[in-house]
């Protein structure tokens with residue numbers, strides 16, 4: 001093996017909805033992390049392993065950092081910061097379309113993170129994401145100037161995680177944060193996340209996309225039963241959807257079960273691709289009053305640091 005091989009961890013940190021999970025999936029060319037237009041989609045830190053003949057970059061996708069209200073949100077933010085403990089460098093994600101021309105919003109959203117990032121002592125690069133949405137380009141140049149003043153030592157990289165524009169530069173920058181080391185994982189491994197977890201996440205993504213307003217934030221998914229039946233080329237999956245309030249159950253199920261049916265169909269389609277087998281999926285909705293404040297329950301679901 002090449003003695004100049006580098007390997008290690010890069011934490012993807014940033015406000016909710018900045019495009020961290022989208023970046024992870026684009027880099028890997030596979031969907032590992034779920035994505036939605038709603039903030040606070042990611043709930044745990046998820047690895048995405050990018051391997052070339054020269055390097056192995058283990059990206060740690062994390063929940064968006066914000067000023068948390070409620071226990072679930074505190075769990076999310078704690079999980080993001082916990083990723084720094086393992087990281088050799090940080091890629092800070094900013095939604096350039098949100099902040100271009102809006103310095104006050106940038107100041108506000110950075111407040112919960114600047115001190116923590118500085119205290120970590122880790123090398124930092126900034127990804128200014130969603131440049132495909134920033135027009136005119138002068139706004140991007142202005143934002144680059146503002147960020148350059150605030151983070152004089154950090155490399156600033158304009159990016160579109162959606163189109164892939166800027167990804168090569170990011171990879172070239174963050175690889176230099178990693179120590180010389182042999183690979184940490186087999187070269188064909190894309191993530192350390194168990195497939196059951198990925199399956200629960202796919203179901204949660206379909207719920208995030210199907211349900212409106214605050215409802216997705218009060219939902220958790222747990223896989224209760226998982227049976228592989230190679231003789232039928234089928235996987236049997238029973239999942240429970242936990243609602244935090246009794247009046248949410250009807251909204252999740254929908255009129256004559258329509259919403260749950262649609263979620264089930266979309267999830268099953270994606271699970272088939274993930275598993276490479278036919279999938280028999282059963283979804284049950286249970287009310288677990290106030291689960292978003294129940295630390296023990298959230299830990300049992302794998303949430304938090």
Ligand SMILES: Nc1nc2c(ncn2[C@@H]2O[C@H](COP(=O)(O)OP(=O)(O)OP(=O)(O)O)[C@@H](O)[C@H]2O)c(=O)[nH]1
Nearest residue numbers: 016017018019020021022037040041042064161162
């Ligand atoms: N136009 C555009 N949209 C993007 C880009 N990157 C991400 N998005 C969109 O932004 C939204 C949020 O993306 P996510 O990847 O879920 O963001 P995140 O930072 O992981 O969000 P949390 O998990 O909530 O912290 C989704 O609707 C993405 O499709 C980009 O480069 N351009």
Ligand SMILES: [Mg+2]
Nearest residue numbers: 020021041042
């Ligand atoms: Mg995410």
